[in-house]
Amino acid sequence: MPDAAVFVEAQDLVRHFDVSRPILQRLAVREGKRILRAVDGISFTIPKGTTLSLVGESGCGKSTVARMMVGLYGTTSGHVLFDGRDLKQARAASDQRRRLQMIFQDPYASLNPRWRVADIVAEPIRAFGLAQGRDAVLARVAELLTQVGLSPLDGQKFPHEFSGGQRQRISIARALSSNPEFLVCDEPTSALDVSVQAQILNLMKDLQRRLGLTYLFISHNLAVVRQVSDRIGVMYLGRLVELAPAETLFTIPRHPYTRALMEAIPDLEMTGRTRIPVGGEVPSPITPPPGCAFHPRCPLANDRCRRERPELLAAEATMVACHAVQEGRAG
Amino acid sequence: MPNPILEVRDLRVEFPTRRGTLVALDSVSFAIQPGEVLGVVGESGAGKSMTGAAIIGLLEPPGRIAGGQILLEGRRIDNLRYEQMRRIRGREIGAIFQDPLTTLNPLYTVGDQLAETMLTHLPIRPAEAKRRAIEWLELVGIPAAAQRVDSYPHEFSGGMRQRVVIALALCAEPKLIVADEPTTALDVSIQAQIIALLKRLAREKGTAMMLVTHDMGVIAETADRVAVMYAGRIAEIGPVRDVVKAPRHPYTAGLMASIPPLDRRVERLAQIDGAMPRLSAIPQGCAYHPRCPKVFSRCAVDRPELMDAGTTDAACWLHYKSPAHA
Incomplete structure (x- = not known):
């Protein structure tokens, strides 16, 4: 019986990509297949009306998770449950499919440059048959544009006539046009200037409050994530290393990687403290290190970390995948 | 002043x-x-x-x-x-750009690129330039510099490439560095390393x-x-x-x-x-x-x-x- 509070659930999601060379070349040089483990066993739940954020550096698999959550990528194994149903079944029915939508990072690439804004926003309304007749569709488009802070007259313009922030507003209007309940937002403000980023984040928060939306928010920016999230998952090399309520994560970060990430952020407060940048780089997801993937960069690594992969286990309000934390070595 | x-x-x-x-x-x-x-x-x-x-x-x-x-x-x-400006660029003004991949020439090893820059601007011999290239790679924190000096840009990660670009901008010892993003x-974890490096080198x-x-x-x-x-x-x-x-x-x-x-x-x-x-x-x-x-x-x-x-x-x-x- 699914938990009533759980609206969206990821169960042990795995996604591998085959990045082998073509078979003839491979036979010639006697090379095996090369598998990139973009996402390697991730589980989480999102209660209705809340925001879960996934943070991590490039290549940690956060965008792959985002795409699996709306069905843009299939899963190698594991399931996505949407409102108690398997995503594959849910997507088969159009009245279910309209309930999930996605907002992409680049508002320059995700809008069709040859379509007028009104047509871009109206497409889902027509496709799902949510309004009958031209006037009703146009009225709904005008309402959506107003809702995201644009003028209904902007519907007659083309995307190139808008700035980055306004384009992201159009993307949001398009996503909202099918009356979705669950929005996956993949770095929605990363391409925007900071003053415009504030506009978009405020808008997204307002819409969540007003429409009761559930968000999966993907970002590399911890400060942004703190402003919007109820819960936060920190990803490293295809796995969750820590999953915690937002305030807990920032007040008591537990995983050494989470601590390193927070330590690395340039400090506006200029307290003059010398930061200890985390050494080394993210290893290749094709040949991840054995044991805990973070051990080559971790100050707390010991033999067990190099041998045995830590599971995500509860430590008070937090879930954390770290031997040092479980053994009480983390301090 | x-x-x-x-x-x-x-x-x-x-x-x-x-x-x-x-x-x-x-x-x-x-x-x-x-x-x-x-x-x-x-x-x-x-x-x-x-x-x-x-x-x-x-x-x-x-x-x-x-x-x-x-x-x-x-x-x-x-x-x-x-x-005239070409001679000032590199010798007196070093430039660092946002994308290290487009700054480096993919067809030359990083050692050759460093040596070429120094030979163009400094009165030194090729053997000396090669030796200094290794020194610069060490200075910007590239491990095993003596081996890596003969690698091509694509063999480095993004953070390592940006270190090479910094070495390239600094190797002719310019008076001014223009660093654009x-x-x-x-x-972010690599960012912190690069900022600390730039700051240290500029001060030294x-x-x-x-x-x-x-x-x-x-x-x-x-x-x-x-x-x-x-x-x-x-x-x-x-x-x-x-x-x-x-x-x-x-x-x-x-x-x-x-x-x-x-x-x-x-x-x-x-x-x-x-x-x-x-x-x-x-x-x-x-x-x-x-x-x-x-x-x-x-x-x-x-x-x-x-x-x-x-x-x-x-x-x-x-x-x-x-x-x-x-």
């Missing part, structure tokens, strides 16, 4: 187009002292990269310097011929640096002074602590307030409504006045120049003191 390494006076850059001339930079003036890091911040299109490009003589045509002067150690460099393409070698970025956090950590640009002009310039903590220009204040804080959650971020005007539609008077919460009648009529605003200089009529009082 010692003589500045770089001095920019009243720089004006224009782009002639079919629909008239666009003014991309106007009345830009600043100086950088030896060993000093000047941060230049602003939003996309504010003209910060354009300023860097004008200094290193790499403005995209049809853009051209239409007025003002750029002086390197007191010598004008804005009116030099291409060949040097850490923007990098992950006494190199002046102009650091162009949109990331206030990077500026706060690295720069001594900061210039905030808006619509092709400097809105405020001053010591970094004063500009960040107590901005005197309403635009700087708005910009600082809209940065999401890391140490707490706020219900609503401060936002600046609207967007920066396009070059073709810069308003009369102060370019910021249509978005400014403190706008008054004069702002829409007269364009403010930088004026003394106490701790910083700000181009804002709020700080105007009539000559009678001064």
Whole structure:
């Protein structure tokens, strides 16, 4: 019986990509297949009306998770449950499919440059048959544009006539046009200037409050994530290393990687403290290190970390995948 | 006060187009002292990269310097011929760009690229250049430099490539480094390493640096002074602590307030409504006045120049003191 509070659930999601060379070349040089483990066993739940954020550096698999959550990528194994149903079944029915939508990072690439804004926003309304007749569709488009802070007259313009922030507003209007309940937002403000980023984040928060939306928010920016999230998952090399309520994560970060990430952020407060940048780089997801993937960069690594992969286990309000934390070595 | 390494006076850059001339930079003036890091911040299109490009003589045509002067150690460099400027670039001004992959030549090993730069600009022999190339790779923190010197750029990760680019910019020991978004393409944990490296090298070698970025956090950590640009002009310039903590220009204040804080959650971020005007539609008077919460009648009529605003200089009529009082 699914938990009533759980609206969206990821169960042990795995996604591998085959990045082998073509078979003839491979036979010639006697090379095996090369598998990139973009996402390697991730589980989480999102209660209705809340925001879960996934943070991590490039290549940690956060965008792959985002795409699996709306069905843009299939899963190698594991399931996505949407409102108690398997995503594959849910997507088969159009009245279910309209309930999930996605907002992409680049508002320059995700809008069709040859379509007028009104047509871009109206497409889902027509496709799902949510309004009958031209006037009703146009009225709904005008309402959506107003809702995201644009003028209904902007519907007659083309995307190139808008700035980055306004384009992201159009993307949001398009996503909202099918009356979705669950929005996956993949770095929605990363391409925007900071003053415009504030506009978009405020808008997204307002819409969540007003429409009761559930968000999966993907970002590399911890400060942004703190402003919007109820819960936060920190990803490293295809796995969750820590999953915690937002305030807990920032007040008591537990995983050494989470601590390193927070330590690395340039400090506006200029307290003059010398930061200890985390050494080394993210290893290749094709040949991840054995044991805990973070051990080559971790100050707390010991033999067990190099041998045995830590599971995500509860430590008070937090879930954390770290031997040092479980053994009480983390301090 | 010692003589500045770089001095920019009243720089004006224009782009002639079919629909008239666009003014991309106007009345830009600043100086950088030896060993000093000047941060230049602003939003996309504010003209910060354009300023860097004008200094290193790499403005995209049809853009051209239409007025003002750029002086390197007191010598004008804005009116030099291409060949003369080419000798100054690399030798006296080093450049670091955002994307390390497009800066490096994919067909040469990093060692060859470093050696070529040094052989072009310094009176040394090839064997010496090779030895120094390895030294530079060690200095910027590339492990096993003696082996890696014969690797090609694609064999390095993004962070390592940016280290190579830094070595390349510094190896002819220039007096000035122009770094345009040097850490923007990098992950935050790598970013911190690169900033620490740049800062250390600039201090050790006494190199002046102009650091162009949109990331206030990077500026706060690295720069001594900061210039905030808006619509092709400097809105405020001053010591970094004063500009960040107590901005005197309403635009700087708005910009600082809209940065999401890391140490707490706020219900609503401060936002600046609207967007920066396009070059073709810069308003009369102060370019910021249509978005400014403190706008008054004069702002829409007269364009403010930088004026003394106490701790910083700000181009804002709020700080105007009539000559009678001064």
